[in-house]
Amino acid sequence: MEVFLQTLVSGILKGGLYGLIGMGMSLIMGVMGIINLAHGALMMVGMYITFACFTYAGIDPYLTIFISMPSLFLLGMLIQKYTLNPLMEVESILPENQVLMTVGIAMVLTEVARFVFSSDYKSVRTSYSGDTFFIGDISFSVALVAAFFIALAFTLCMFWFLLKTDLGRSIRATAQDKDAALLMGVNSKRITILTFGLGSALVAAAGTILMPVYYLFPDIGGPFTRKAFVITILGGLGSTVGAIFGGLTLGLAEAFGATYIGMAYDDMIGLLIFILVLLFIPGGFKRLLKV
Amino acid sequence: MRKYSPILLLFILILFPIAVRDHYHQHLMILVLMWVVIGSGWNVIAGYTGQVSFGDAAFFGTGAYTAGLFVTKLGISAWWGMLFGGIAAMAIAFPFGWICFRLRGAYFALATLALNEVMRHIATIWESLTDGMVGILVMQTFVSKVPYYYIALGLAVISVIGVQIIMGSKWGYYFVSIREDQDAAESLGINTHYYKMLSLNVAAFLTGMAGALFMNYMGFIDPEVVFSLHDISIMAILVGIVGGVGTLYGPVVGAFVMVAVHEFFRTGFFGFFKGIAALTGSDMITVFAKYVMQAHVLGFGILVVLVILLLPNGIVGDWNLIVKKIFPVKTREVTS
Numbered sequence: 284m285e286v287f288l289q290t291l292v293s294g295i296l297k298g299g300l301y302g303l304i305g306m307g308m309s310l311i312m313g314v315m316g317i318i319n320l321a322h323g324a325l326m327m328v329g330m331y332i333t334f335a336c337f338t339y340a341g342i343d344p345y346l347t348i349f350i351s352m353p354s355l356f357l358l359g360m361l362i363q364k365y366t367l368n369p370l371m372e373v374e375s376i377l378p379e380n381q382v383l384m385t386v387g388i389a390m391v392l393t394e395v396a397r398f399v400f401s402s403d404y405k406s407v408r409t410s411y412s413g414d415t416f417f418i419g420d421i422s423f424s425v426a427l428v429a430a431f432f433i434a435l436a437f438t439l440c441m442f443w444f445l446l447k448t449d450l451g452r453s454i455r456a457t458a459q460d461k462d463a464a465l466l467m468g469v470n471s472k473r474i475t476i477l478t479f480g481l482g483s484a485l486v487a488a489a490g491t492i493l494m495p496v497y498y499l500f501p502d503i504g505g506p507f508t509r510k511a512f513v514i515t516i517l518g519g520l521g522s523t524v525g526a527i528f529g530g531l532t533l534g535l536a537e538a539f540g541a542t543y544i545g546m547a548y549d550d551m552i553g554l555l556i557f558i559l560v561l562l563f564i565p566g567g568f569k570r571l572l573k574v
Numbered sequence: 575m576r577k578y579s580p581i582l583l584l585f586i587l588i589l590f591p592i593a594v595r596d597h598y599h600q601h602l603m604i605l606v607l608m609w610v611v612i613g614s615g616w617n618v619i620a621g622y623t624g625q626v627s628f629g630d631a632a633f634f635g636t637g638a639y640t641a642g643l644f645v646t647k648l649g650i651s652a653w654w655g656m657l658f659g660g661i662a663a664m665a666i667a668f669p670f671g672w673i674c675f676r677l678r679g680a681y682f683a684l685a686t687l688a689l690n691e692v693m694r695h696i697a698t699i700w701e702s703l704t705d706g707m708v709g710i711l712v713m714q715t716f717v718s719k720v721p722y723y724y725i726a727l728g729l730a731v732i733s734v735i736g737v738q739i740i741m742g743s744k745w746g747y748y749f750v751s752i753r754e755d756q757d758a759a760e761s762l763g764i765n766t767h768y769y770k771m772l773s774l775n776v777a778a779f780l781t782g783m784a785g786a787l788f789m790n791y792m793g794f795i796d797p798e799v800v801f802s803l804h805d806i807s808i809m810a811i812l813v814g815i816v817g818g819v820g821t822l823y824g825p826v827v828g829a830f831v832m833v834a835v836h837e838f839f840r841t842g843f844f845g846f847f848k849g850i851a852a853l854t855g856s857d858m859i860t861v862f863a864k865y866v867m868q869a870h871v872l873g874f875g876i877l878v879v880l881v882i883l884l885l886p887n888g889i890v891g892d893w894n895l896i897v898k899k900i901f902p903v904k905t906r907e908v909t910s
Contacts (some may be wrong), residue, residue: 316680317680318680318684320685366883369883370882370883370886373886380882380886382626382680382683382817383811383815383882384876384878384879384882384883385880386808386811386878387876387878387879388875388879389875390804390872390874390875390878391872391875391879393871393875394871394872394875395872397871398814398865400874408808412703468678505803509687509691512687516681516684523713548695548699550691550695551692551695551699554688554691554695555692555693557684557688558685558688558692561674561681561684561685561688562674562727563672
């Protein structure tokens with residue numbers, strides 16, 4: 284029973300973070316209709332910013348959110364403006380050119396990081412990285428709990444932004460129907476640029492709050508991109524509520540898989556869920572929840 | 575000229591190992607020919623049928639592992655893998671396509687990506703069969719590279735001619751119609767699911783054969799090499815895109831360009847900087863050359879970005895555009 288509860292707790296804590304990662308991807312997917320395979324690489328850039336700030340300037344990793352998020356917001360906007368938007372106007376046989384472009388961008392980002400920081404494993408060790416507290420017999424890692432609540436706060440902020448502000452409404456309108464939104468006077472090009480920036484900033488936040496308990500190397504983007512698209516598919520493309528449920532499901536499935544089946548199958552479980560969801564509920568949770 | 579250039583190219587390729595005795599360049603040409611086969615396979619499913627596959631490594635690795643396991647488990651020659659590797663890849667492609675072709679566009683691309691990852695995990699975890707991360711080591715049949723070269727050339731020629739025959743037949747027209755508009759094709763009475771399956775199986779067969787060739791030639795495989803997303807699946811897409819999507823000779827040009835560029839960056843412009851550094855004795859250039867060689871994957875990534883931005887239909891697809899850019903048509907000025 285204790286093992287079960289402990290697994291449940293660690294799954295939920297991990298799931299909150301995954302939700303934040305998936306939400307950024309989901310936003311980009313919804314507005315632009317493409318899979319952003321550079322998502323993990325953007326997270327990696329955010330993590331390196333945190334690492335650099337902590338190591339060279341001694342700033343607390345949680346405070347570096349205020350540096351990593353704006354810089355990734357800018358980077359995301361530049362990527363969208365100068366590499367992805369020009370592709371919309373070009374005639375080509377395959378519509379997947381934009382997806383391939385994100386692969387190229389991911390390669391460039393990863394290699395630049397390797398060039399600057401080398402391939403060595405890096406980590407941020409703070410005084411509270413290893414701290415835990417107990418409720419009953421269940422141990423909670425302080426850093427993971429903090430990460431969970433920060434992720435929750437960002438998620439709530441995102442909801443408020445998408446539901447209550449004009450800009451948020453324009454983003455949702457563009458995601459629902461680009462042409463109709465254009466006719467209603469929404470500058471859809473500006474919206475795509477902003478959305479990519481927002482998505483990048485969200486994933487940077489996730490990377491930053493993960494830093495105190497995780498390690499870092501240039502190729503870390505790949506596994507997280509994979510996780511992000513599993514979450515996005517689970518939640519239903521373009522659905523932010525779905526992304527949170529998708530994140531929680533993936534977190535729980537990974538935790539239970541690692542405890543009861545074996546550590547080696549950790550990645551496999553996510554992919555199996557992915558294929559099963561594609562087959563049986565192709566719309567993801569969005570379809571089931573009608574949100 | 576256009577009509578005879580393929581025959582001329584083939585003639586040059588046949589004479590190549592006689593003219594160039596250097597092992598390094600022969601090795602590069604074998605890789606180019608292998609990529610021609612993989613690129614042609616990718617082109618059938620993605621370029622002609624429009625179902626972009628991000629998981630060619632699944633078929634490539636299956637072919638390679640089939641050839642390897644023939645030696646380690648059954649004790650027969652790995653060359654049998656050339657045929658059975660392709661068939662094994664089809665055995666993977668068949669159930670996968672059966673299930674996943676109900677998905678469209680980006681969803682299908684994601685499913686192929688997942689297939690790639692699942693296959694890599696299976697090869698890693700199923701240690702009793704595949705030896706996991708240890709990989710499979712097979713003795714090479716020939717010491718010289720020339721026999722491998724001609725086998726690879728034969729395979730490449732077969733795949734290009736095979737694709738040409740398929741695309742000239744009724745199948746080919748059905749494939750293209752599915753790419754252009756699946757719903758319209760369906761409403762005209764084409765069984766799109768069936769023809770997409772056919773297309774995927776052709777692609778899987780070619781890619782599986784290339785995988786078996788890789789096993790025979792390299793003599794060593796492990797899951798990270800043959801099921802690699804970056805080095806196989808993405809490279810296959812790049813070969814297709816750079817050469818030209820949906821063109822017969824696109825993969826040929828693409829394979830040549832991609833392998834050349836890869837080596838070009840990896841060796842620091844073929845030792846160009848090292849030569850200059852030795853000539854002038856300047857330390858700065860030596861350091862610079864070292865950085866250039868370290869950044870070879872970066873150069874690769876930048877190339878990808880540039881090609882997609884500037885040549886969305888590839889070198890063969892946009893050939894007329896390139897010619898126009900380089901040799902602008904001279905118009906005579908009319909003076910009154």
